[in-house]
Amino acid sequence: MRTRAAIIRGTGQDWEVVDIEVDDPKVGEVIVEWKAAGLCHSDEHMITGDMVPPEEAWEMLGIDSMWPLIGGHEGAGVVAAVGPGVTSVAVGDHVSASFVPSCGRCRYCSTGRQNLCDAGGGTFRKGMITDETSRHRLEDGTELNMLAKLGTFAHHTCVAESQVIKVDDDLPLEAVALVSCGVATGFGSATERGNVQPGDTVVVVGIGGIGMNAVQGAKIAGARHVIAIDPIEFKREQAMEFGATHTFSSMEEAFPQVQEMTWGHMADKVILTPGVLYGDMMALGTGLAGKGGTIVVTGVAPITQTESSVNLFELAMWNKEIKGTIFGSLNPRADIPRLLSMYREGQLKLDELITKTYSLDEINVGYQAMRDGENIRGVILHG
Ligand SMILES: NC(=O)c1ccc[n+]([C@@H]2O[C@H](COP(=O)([O-])OP(=O)(O)OC[C@H]3O[C@@H](n4cnc5c(N)ncnc54)[C@H](O)[C@@H]3O)[C@@H](O)[C@H]2O)c1
Ligand SMILES: [Zn+2]
C-alpha cells in the first residue's frame, strides 16, 4: 500500500514528509494505521546524532545503513491488516505501540522483565525484527529503517505483533499514545526503578513528557516532597499541577533547599529525565541523593559519552545506588493497560500532558516547540 511518512535521511536534517510503499504483513506482523504519535525527545536524538553510533564503528557493530529512517516510537492506532499466525490482535482492534517488544518467551520476558526482551526493538539496522527483511520503501525502491521498528510518524507501518498491545476501544488514542513511551517510562522510573515509598523525598530533574510522569508517579506513590527541577518556568508551573511540592530552575539552586527541607538528609530518590543527560550533570545528580539514596538514569546521554562526574567516594561511603532504566523498567503487556485503567478512574492525568497537537506535515513545527520548551508533549494526529 501507499502511505505518508516523516523520514530523515541522516543527522542534522529536518523531518521530510514523503510518500512510501508498505508491503503486506508477513508471519507474525501487522499493519497499524497510526492515529496519534507523541513527539518524544528520543526521536530528536537521531537528528542531533546523540543516539547514532559513529560511522567508523558501523562495520564493527554490523550496521550497513541506518538511513533513511521513519521516525516515531510513541503511538497508538488501529490494526488494519494481520499477517499469518497473528493471534493477539485482529483487524479493527485499537492498539498501543510498545517500543520494546515482548516476545513472552525469552529469559527476560519469562522473568517479568519485558522491557529487556531479547527480540529488541533496535534502530541501528534496517529490517523487521521478525525476519530482518524490509517492508517499507521510498518510491525509488530505497529500503526504509524505522525508529524502534515502529515508525509511528507514518500514517501506516508494518510492525511485529510483539510490539502492539490491544487496548480498550473507548480510550482516546492520543492518551494511549502517550502511555506507550513517555508516561510509562516516567511513571516507572519513579515507582518501579526508583521504588518510591510513602514519605520519600523525590527529586525529578527535567520536566518534559518523561519527567512530568515521574512527578505524577512519585506523587501517586506517596512521596512527601516531590521536587521538580527545570530551567523553564512553564514546566515548573505545570509540575505543580501534576503533584510537585517544590520547583527549582537548576540543580545548583535546589541543592541548599533540599538540604534545608530534609534537615541535611537529602533526597531518597533522584530521577534524572533531562532532554540530554551529559556526564557532568552526574555530580549534582548524585549529590542530591542522601545516604542510601537511589539515582535513576532515564535521560539518554550522547552515545559516545563515557565520562561522568560521579563522586565515587560518596557513592561507596553513603551506600548510594545508580540505576539505569529503559521503559521505566515496566512490562508493556501488563503495565500499559494498568496505566490506562488508572487514567480511566481519574488517578492518572493524561489529557493534561498534551500541550499542542499537529498534523504530520507540521512535524518540524512540533519539534521546534519541544526544543523551545513550549510543550509538555506535542502530539501528531494523523487524521
Ligand atoms: N530510558 C528510556 O527508556 C527513555 C524513554 C523515553 C525517553 N527517554 C529520554 O528521556 C529524556 C527526556 O525525554 P522527554 O521526551 O521528556 O524530553 P523533553 O525535551 O520533553 O523534556 C526535557 C526537559 O529537560 C529539561 N532540561 C534540560 N536540561 C536540564 C537541566 N540541566 N536541568 C534540568 N532540566 C533540564 C528541559 O527544559 C525539558 O523541559 C530524553 O533524553 C529521552 O531520550 C528515555
Ligand atoms: Zn520515547
Ligand SMILES: [Zn+2]
Ligand atoms: Zn522476550
